[in-house]
Amino acid sequence: MVFRLGKKYQGLAHGFGCACHTPQAMQALARVEAGMSRRSVLRGIAATLATPVLAGTSPLFAQPAADRLLLRNVRIFDGHSPKLIEGRDVLLEANRIVALPRAGEAVSDAAIIDCKGGTLMPGLIDAHWHALLAGISQLAALTADVPYVHLVAAQEAERTVLRGFTTVRDVGGPAFSLKRAIDEARTPGPRIYPSGAMVSQTSGHGDFRQRYEVPRSPQTNLSHAEEAGISAIADGVPEVRRRVREQLMLGASQIKIMSGGGVASTHDPVDSLQFSEEETRAAVEAARDWQTYVCAHVYTSQGIQRALKCGVRSIEHGQLADEETVRMMADAGAWWSIQPFLADEDANVYTNPTQIEQQKLIAQGTVRALELADKHKVNLALGTDILFNPRATATQGRQLAKFARWYDNARVLRLLTGGNAELLGLSGPRSPYEGPLGVIEAGALADIVVLDGNPLETIDLIADPETHMKLIVKDGRIHKNTLEG
Incomplete structure (x- = not known):
């Protein structure tokens, strides 16, 4: 079957003399084709990332540790104070810190991790x-x-x-x-x-x-x-x-x-x-x-x-x-x-x-x-x-x-937690996350690190995370836990 233009459009007939065969048009066409190729690749990546995690192979971080998680036997650097808070536990629910109950206080329906006297601080x-x-x-x-x-x-x-x-x-x-x-x-x-x-x-x-x-x-x-x-x-x-x-x-x-x-x-x-x-x-x-x-x-x-x-x-x-x-x-x-x-x-x-x-x-x-x-x-x-x-x-x-x-250790740690979080706050409504970051307080997002020593005394603990970071929680999900229980 041969398609023919009507009389009204015969002046637009395509041929090697038309504008679409100029060097400029050919270069533009090449750019379109390259863009289509790149978009195809990127769609493939997106499809791969959209594939659900295979059953039975879910990594540790893929699920919250528990609906409620109590972190006990800790000293707390809250992201602000130059002194550690003693005598408090930290209670997580989903991806939030919901309370800092008194140490040893009974908390119902919560899984418990004994932090062995380590220092709990914001991520x-x-x-x-x-x-x-x-x-x-x-x-x-x-x-x-x-x-x-x-x-x-x-x-x-x-x-x-x-x-x-x-x-x-x-x-x-x-x-x-x-x-x-x-x-x-x-x-x-x-x-x-x-x-x-x-x-x-x-x-x-x-x-x-x-x-x-x-x-x-x-x-x-x-x-x-x-x-x-x-x-x-x-x-x-x-x-x-x-x-x-x-x-x-x-x-x-x-x-x-x-x-x-x-x-x-x-x-x-x-x-x-x-x-x-x-x-x-x-x-x-x-x-x-x-x-x-x-x-x-x-x-x-x-x-x-x-x-x-x-x-x-x-x-x-x-x-x-x-x-x-x-x-x-x-x-x-x-x-x-x-x-x-x-x-x-x-x-x-x-x-x-x-x-x-x-x-x-x-x-x-x-x-x-x-x-x-x-x-x-x-x-x-x-x-x-x-x-x-x-x-x-x-x-x-x-x-x-x-x-x-x-600067003293406490100030450096404040800058790396609550201080840097204040800068993030300049994003206002464009912030991609809702809730306080860089602090340990009720309502804050559950981003937590537990160290096996006191970083206010030895800040180099953060320089060797493999050795000294015993528990890492982000968004209420455990990414690392070398503590028992």
Whole structure:
């Protein structure tokens, strides 16, 4: 059967002379086909994650330990007080802490775990984490098939929660699917506050393209990092607004923008300023319209001041800030999310002389930043920012314990629990979890770690979770229990 156009449409007859055979049209068609192929792969992943856990193979975390669970014989660090609470037990019901009854008080219909005099505390919170990018090399992340990156991330997510980190604020990377699988108890891992793709200008800290991929034209495919959702390149107010709104559509609890350069970058120096005031305000306004906030990667005083002026609520890194800039952070009520960048045995290894010098400069700045933050009473949050460094993920707790070189143990633990939870609260209604985090109190979400010693005396207990963390509970589900009973 041959289909023929009527007279009205014969002027549109298809042939090699029509517009659909131009190079531009063919390139556009190739992009559509590539997108369809990628979507097919991602649908396959989604279908796999949607498959119920097989009967008889359900992992320990897949079911709550009991409808009611009583944790006895404990001393309690509640996420606030510098002293341990004695003489109280902790009662869980489903995924909540419902009471702190007196020690030994009879509680009906509750399973009991004897914690053997250990210290019960809230699960740890990492305020600067990359769930998809921490446990994989940069080369693999930017060249491997996207499903492979997600599978590696799922393995690392389980290791993360087994280090006692029951919540992470993810500040860059396509963590939405992993978060969903964890929340549905299909795979173990921490709670994730996702930012989605890092929004970056061309040549910015989130522009992972190689030199041969420049310049971009209207017919150019997105880079691999953009296709994977690692970054989103935007130039000009409309593009910035669009990319931010896309991440909010996908479920971002906060937005991450790149406002300055970084050490690991190959083509954006640390002292570069990124995103104009107009572009930064566009990101802030788009996030604010959704009642959430923007955090900004930036090191220098000039970049921090621009971000603060435009309404950015959280400064990520900022180790090169001068005292005037720190005072501005305090006056603005902004948060300073800082990491233990100390150019020590846990630092990224560089061979480029420029990067080595920048790394030393930031290490020196870290020490001064902590002193200035304390002096001006800035809202402080602690995180690791382990990125593209599989060997370093196991040091997550050890790295954060290093803050005890400047602050007492109780303060460090407060920052890693109740303090970091306050920063998470900036997400407002965009928070993916309902209920208090980082505290041990009635009504709080049941995210708990039991240590075999007193971390207020020996904070290095959190640095060796395999040895010292005897019980790990997240969302009322037991992920680890080496206690009897």
